[in-house]
Amino acid sequence: MPQPNRTSPRTREKRLRHRLTELRGPDVPAKALDARALAALAANPGCHRRAILDGAGVDKARLASALGAPSGFGQSQFALTRGNAFEARVKADGGAELLRLAHAGLDPGAVPPEEAAVPDLTAHGPEGRTARTALALQEATRSGGWTLLDHPMLALDVAGSLAFLEPDAVVVHPDGSWSVVEIKSFPMLDGAADPAKVGAAARQAAVYVLALEEVAARLGAEAPRVRHRVLLVCPKDFSNLPAGSAVDVRKQRAVTARQLARLTRIEEIAGALPEDVCFAPDQPAGELTAAVEAVPAAYAPECLSACELAFHCRDRSRATGTVTHLGRPLRAELGGLTTVEDVLAAARGMSGDPDDPAVAALRRAAALRAEALADAAHREAAPCP
Incomplete structure (x- = not known):
């Protein structure tokens, strides 16, 4: 036994x-x-x-x-330098402009942030900084005023291993709630930014929201509410002036939490x-x-914009003839047909169950293609009138 x-x-x-x-x-x-x-x-x-x-x-x-x-x-050195310069401008003067944007975009009913605390989060190592951040959040929640945490350190359990995360900023509101701030260098034109870039920023902010929720859970039953509307700060139009926009990340948070829970x-x-x-x-x-x-x-194919190993994995996928390199939607449509060779054999009637919807669709498509090619060849061979 x-x-x-x-x-x-x-x-x-x-x-x-x-x-x-x-x-x-x-x-x-x-x-x-x-x-x-x-x-x-x-x-x-x-x-x-x-x-x-x-x-x-x-x-x-x-x-x-x-x-x-x-x-x-990854980002170019120029983009990193520009982003760091813009972030420094947003956080100048104790984060006065950032807090003004947070008040206007996230909490207009609260008292204006005329005075705000900016605690020192310095500590030894990521574990020390994580503990110092948690203590600062707890103290800020009790203070009843505005507090800006500049580059706090958060920890998130990922598949049994701790990941240490550093958001651009976290704002503590007078009511004790917490908000994530994402500062990006892409422009906000006429009050709107590139939807693809906003979506990527929202997914990134959702990870910080999950990490903040873990901190709140450790603080006990009286822990504050972590807001699911984050503040996205970008340059306004073609200037270097900051503009803020509230972004609801509830959907991204739910998807990220579900996917991280599924990780082996x-x-x-x-x-x-x-x-x-x-x-x-x-x-x-x-x-x-x-x-x-x-x-x-x-x-x-989505890996090309998200993973450094994408080119290597794509070459291997092509070499083995798997259908995954053609995209997840197509892979889902093909069911049990996992290689290009299997797909072509099923389309030609050489293998596959004819009652399988994927096989039937492939054979129908192959028949239509053959008919179209035959019709085109017939028209080319026909004498001109």
Whole structure:
């Protein structure tokens, strides 16, 4: 009779951390997860490859370059510099302009933020900063005034591993509620910004909302309400003046929470890998490729805008003929047909169950195509009048 696993949670966590260090490479520093990576991870919860690489702190950009498939994913240095300069302007003078925008966009019925506290959140290490942030939030909630937390540190449990997150700012309202502030450098023209960029910012802010809710839960039954309307601050028109807009992230929060809950535990993925697997980018290309291929991926075209390994995974998906590289909607329509070869064979009547709706649709499409081609060939062969 098998004995129950009596390993303590602390021991299991220690073993997992040791195993993740081995996977990353003992001498390779860990790359911390951020909210952007978590939003992308939640958008593709079935990708074990991304889950274990992010959980182990692997620098996927370096890994992609070592695999011979570098990606241009990420912000340019110019965009980073411009974004940092704009954020500094928004937060100047103790965040007076930012708090004015928060008052106007999120809480116009509250007293104006003529005076606001900006607590010092300095502490040693991410754990220390997380604890200091929680204490500052608790004190600000009791104060009954406006408080601005500049780059607080939050922790979120992701598939059994803690991710430390740093939002641009969190505002504590006079009623004790908390709001996330996202500062972006893309413009807001005539009061509206690019919907795709706003959507990406909303998904990122939703991760911060989830992390804030965990802080609120730890504070007990009298914890304040975390607002699901966040403040998006962007340059107004073509100037460098800040403009604010309230964005409701309830939908993004619900989707992100559901997808993160579905993620396979990193411990299970790591336990299924061979002992000699290592993702250190300085090892021979053949060994590195074999290590990456040992972890199943779930590539889709959407990965090109969200993951540094997208080019490598796309090449592998094409080489194996899987239909996932054609897009998730098409993959869903094809049912049990998982490769291009299977799809073509079913369309030609060489395989597949004719009662399968996907097979029947493919054969109907193939027949219509053949009919159209025959009709076109007939018209070309017909003599001119």
